[in-house]
Structures are given as structure tokens and as C-alpha cells.
Amino acid sequence: MDPRSVKTINDLFALIVERNHPRAVLNNPGLLQPSWTPLSSADIYSDVLSVARTLQSWGINRGERVSILGENRYEWAVADFACLALGIVDVPIYPTLTADQTAFILNDAGVRAIFVSTAEQLQKILSIRAQTGLEKIILMDRPSAALPAGIIAMHDLIGRGPVARDAQFDAATRAVAPEDLATIIYTSGTTGTPKGVMLTHGNLASNLVHSLEVFGIDQRDLALSFLPLSHITARHTDYAMYQYGVTVAYCTDIHRIAEVMLQLRPTFFVSVPRLYEKVRIEVERKTSSGLKRKFYEWALGVGRKHAAEVMSGRRPTSLSWKLAHALVFSKIEAGFGGRGRIFISGGAPLGRELAEWYAFVGIRVCEGYGLTETSPVVALNNPRAYKLGTVGKPLPNVECRIAEDGELLVRGPSVFHGYWKKPEETRAAFEDGWFHTGDMGSIDADGFLSITDRKKDLIKTSGGKFVAPQPLENTLKLNPMVAYAAVIGDKRRFCSVIIAPNFPALEEWAHAQGITFSSREELVQDAKTRAFYENLVDALNLNLAQYEKLKRVLLVPDEFSIATGELTPTLKLKRRVLEDRYRTLIDEMYATAVAPAAVPSI
Numbered sequence: 020m021d022p023r024s025v026k027t028i029n030d031l032f033a034l035i036v037e038r039n040h041p042r043a044v045l046n047n048p049g050l051l052q053p054s055w056t057p058l059s060s061a062d063i064y065s066d067v068l069s070v071a072r073t074l075q076s077w078g079i080n081r082g083e084r085v086s087i088l089g090e091n092r093y094e095w096a097v098a099d100f101a102c103l104a105l106g107i108v109d110v111p112i113y114p115t116l117t118a119d120q121t122a123f124i125l126n127d128a129g130v131r132a133i134f135v136s137t138a139e140q141l142q143k144i145l146s147i148r149a150q151t152g153l154e155k156i157i158l159m160d161r162p163s164a165a166l167p168a169g170i171i172a173m174h175d176l177i178g179r180g181p182v183a184r185d186a187q188f189d190a191a192t193r194a195v196a197p198e199d200l201a202t203i204i205y206t207s208g209t210t211g212t213p214k215g216v217m218l219t220h221g222n223l224a225s226n227l228v229h230s231l232e233v234f235g236i237d238q239r240d241l242a243l244s245f246l247p248l249s250h251i252t253a254r255h256t257d258y259a260m261y262q263y264g265v266t267v268a269y270c271t272d273i274h275r276i277a278e279v280m281l282q283l284r285p286t287f288f289v290s291v292p293r294l295y296e297k298v299r300i301e302v303e304r305k306t307s308s309g310l311k312r313k314f315y316e317w318a319l320g321v322g323r324k325h326a327a328e329v330m331s332g333r334r335p336t337s338l339s340w341k342l343a344h345a346l347v348f349s350k351i352e353a354g355f356g357g358r359g360r361i362f363i364s365g366g367a368p369l370g371r372e373l374a375e376w377y378a379f380v381g382i383r384v385c386e387g388y389g390l391t392e393t394s395p396v397v398a399l400n401n402p403r404a405y406k407l408g409t410v411g412k413p414l415p416n417v418e419c420r421i422a423e424d425g426e427l428l429v430r431g432p433s434v435f436h437g438y439w440k441k442p443e444e445t446r447a448a449f450e451d452g453w454f455h456t457g458d459m460g461s462i463d464a465d466g467f468l469s470i471t472d473r474k475k476d477l478i479k480t481s482g483g484k485f486v487a488p489q490p491l492e493n494t495l496k497l498n499p500m501v502a503y504a505a506v507i508g509d510k511r512r513f514c515s516v517i518i519a520p521n522f523p524a525l526e527e528w529a530h531a532q533g534i535t536f537s538s539r540e541e542l543v544q545d546a547k548t549r550a551f552y553e554n555l556v557d558a559l560n561l562n563l564a565q566y567e568k569l570k571r572v573l574l575v576p577d578e579f580s581i582a583t584g585e586l587t588p589t590l591k592l593k594r595r596v597l598e599d600r601y602r603t604l605i606d607e608m609y610a611t612a613v614a615p616a617a618v619p620s621i
Contacts, residue, residue, distance in 0.1 A: 025262065029193065032103070034262065046058055087110070087111050113247060127440070132153065145167070217439055223258065226393070240286045246273075247588055286359060298351070370496075372497055428456065476489065486506070506569065514568070519575055548574070552574055
């Protein structure tokens, strides 16, 4: 089967089986073993068939909903393929969501059964089961003790070895049409109650066919699956890897991604910008002083001169670049495993400065753009068409135009059909067949798309000026001492910024400065600390228009996280949550501010 002939995700599953790949998957549950177990196309078919038969035996029919709640792992993919094979609609749930948030999705989608990854996730589901319509619960982990009544171990359903092809099952997979609903993915809810995005088999497949076709990936490649599969970016990436025969290795613990990269040395790497940021921050930290700093700055200077070659896909051949690579750049590449040849960033803006830094050190990062509602890819830089500072050209089957107010509008076969049980929101999202993305953008003369910011995130000062916060935040986050920055100032006289420090780096700096502190509250209140961050913001202000300048800094002793509510599961800032959390301090800051002098802190 030609990968370009895929019309449904079941066609993709048939392609996996037909290819007969001996290493379709590398599996290491819990990452506890030094070796990884290869799983073949036949193993995948056998496991998917076994789970599908179980779902059929429970009377779960085409169009009904089943949830998958868990970290990235092989069993997640098996559950997904099994549901879609039968025309069952699966509903992924982020494992970081609370019990109440999970109950909302289960009830809103009318879920009958759920796959859960661990004993911890099982307990969360058991705590809310009575509030839902759940009939069956399947545990992915091997149970260490007897399971409560009614809980099924997935291990008992799969792992029985290759089986013969089942003609009846194969016919059922072929009966699923492109217009059939495949999945309901709930948005992360940065601006309100999560909405269920309905994506059909045709939506997913049409995007799959075009997103990576010019990247030249095949069975010789290896990719890590570590971004949450409950998010469309990771799920699309894994589908694409299977489509082109790339071996997929599942990293069940994102905190061990650095270790896994060194073990497996992937050739294909897709990540959200935050991981790329952390790599740069760590490089800056390790080369912060002495001879290492001099070598690093010299190497960056060399890389800057050859960045155009890197961005065009050529490896510089000058003696100076080869020396810089040997001394500095090769060590950065080694952190990714040393074999990386394709690097992609999506899910949030990468930022021009961060993309430039990677080009300086010899790594071309292809930034893309998309949304859950677009399955997800709208545009992507690629080896044939690359322009720094943009998110690439729109895919061949996607149309884009810019509305009069600057909002990006999109239409095409990958655009979703609507929000689950929300007809009014669905109607509001479309105009004459064009989907309102909610993002502000522009398209240049060469056809490259640039995204400025989220329309709802644009800050309008009391003077009527609009400020795009994300570019300012991305610049501040390039400093190793900044974990997160959130620009505020809507309907106020001027803009300010909330900064959550990168505390390991800040504490190391504070000790070197002779600053004594017994808590993070004391550390952010120290005069030297406050002056450091004020100077950092002042340096940014030098390149900004007067109305954009950040005139006050609110330095907080908190580490923003998904668990504490400041970040979405895809690590985007929840601006409203931050403004609500620090409302009193923000109001006091603006009430007393007459000039950009003191730096408030808490």
C-alpha cells in the first residue's frame, strides 16, 4: 500500500501490518530495563485484534466512546488502534488532569469504558466512577496484586504472540469510512471550559498524508514518543512514524527523556519549544564562566557566520566550523543522542531567537503550526522550503488567508467538523466555510506563514495600543535564570511582567554572589536578585517601542506547573489563572507605580 493512499487510520493500521516491520516498536515498560524489546508488525496486529475482540464482547458498538488515560506507552497505541478499527470513538485524557476534570470529560463524552495506565490512575478513576457511566476499566500495567472486582488487566488480553489474520476483523476495519468520527480530543482550556474537538478518520488521514512527505523518513529512522499522546501533536507524529515505517520507541516517563535519548540515539525528534529551551538553558549554565565560556562564545560566533548554510540543509565545511563543532557543537548534538537529522518544533511558538541559536550550533529546527481543530498541522518548515522566523508554508491541501483584523483563517479536509454537543460554539468557529483559528498571523510574498500571537492574548493598554506578549516572553525565557514569563497589562496604562525564576540556576548564582537565604521567598526579595531581573527586563526594553516596554516586574517564588494549575498539559501559560492568583499584588503594583523603579516581589 502506498502511504499516500491512506484515507482512514484503519488504512494506516493495514499499512503497518502489510509492511511486516520486524522493529515497528521498541518497548520498555517503566524504562526499568537496560534493553528495549522490539515488537513487529505481527505483534501489533495480534495485540490490537485481542483488545478489539474484547471490546466487541462487551457490546461496545461503532460510534460509542471509550477513553484512554495514560502516559505514552505501547499499550496506549494498541487501545487506540483497537477502538478505531471497530469504528469506536476514543477520547484521550491527560493523566495530569484532576479527578473532577476527568469526570467532566467522561460524562460529557458519554464514555462507556476506559483504559488506564497505572495503579495511581486507577485509583483516580475509582474515586469518581460512581459519578460516571463507566462500565469497564482496563489497567495497562501488570497488576502487583489482585485487582478489584470488575477491573481487567490489559496484560491478560494481549501478549499471546502472533496470530493468523482474522478476515471478519479485517472486514470491520475496512468498513470504517473517512467521514466516520475517530476521536474526541478535549482542548486544554486556557480560556474556559474544555471543548471536545471532533476529528474524523478523514481529518486525521488527510493531514497525515501531507505533513511529512518531503522529510525522507523511512525504516532506517528511529523516533521517541514522549510528548503526551492525549495531545494531537504527539498522536499525529506517531501515526506519521508508523506511516513511513519509522521505529517508534515509547518513553513512559518524560523526566527520563535525556537518559532515553542517550540510550536509543533517535534520528527523528519532535518536541514542544519548552524542551528546546531547556537544552539551551543547560548549555548556557554549563558554559557560564572561565575557559568554557570563551570557547562557547567563540564557537557561537563561528556558527553565526555559517547559520545560512545550516538553515539551507548544508553542513558547513570551513575549518573554523569543523573545529567549533568538535569542541562545542558536537556535545550539544550528543545530548540528543548524536544521530539526530530531523528536528521539529510545534505546539507553541518556538521564537526566532531560539531557532537562530540552534542554527548557530548546527541544528536546523523546522518549526510548524497547527491546532487540535486542524488535525493538527497547518504549516511546517521542511527541507525543501525553510524560512527562519516563520512556521513554514501551508500544507498542499490546506488553504489559509488573513482576515481584515489579522486573524488567520483556515479551510481544508483536515479541519474538524465541530465541537462535541456544542452547536453554537461550532457555528461561531466558522465563517463561510473558513475556520477562525484565534491566532494572529501574516503570509509573506514567498507564501511563508508567521504567527504573531493568540488573538485573545493580545494586550490592549488603556492608551489603545496592542501588544503581543509571546515574543517578549520567549525572549526573556532565553535567559537561563528565567523559567517562565507572563506579560500583563490589559486595560492598564502600561505592560508589566510576572517572572517565575529558574530556581536551580538562580540559587547557584545567589551562592556565587554571597547572597544568604533560607527560602525562595527570601531569595526573590533580595535586592541583588531583584536588580538582576530588573536589568534583564531593561535590556529587553531597549529594543521595544515605548508602548511595549515592560515597566514593572513581579518576581514570584513559585514554580509554575501543570499540577498547580498555571500550565496546560502542553506547557502553555494559563494567563487568566496567573492574573487571578496574583491579582492583589498586581493591583498594588499598578496603584503605586509611577516609574519603572522598584521590582515588587513576594
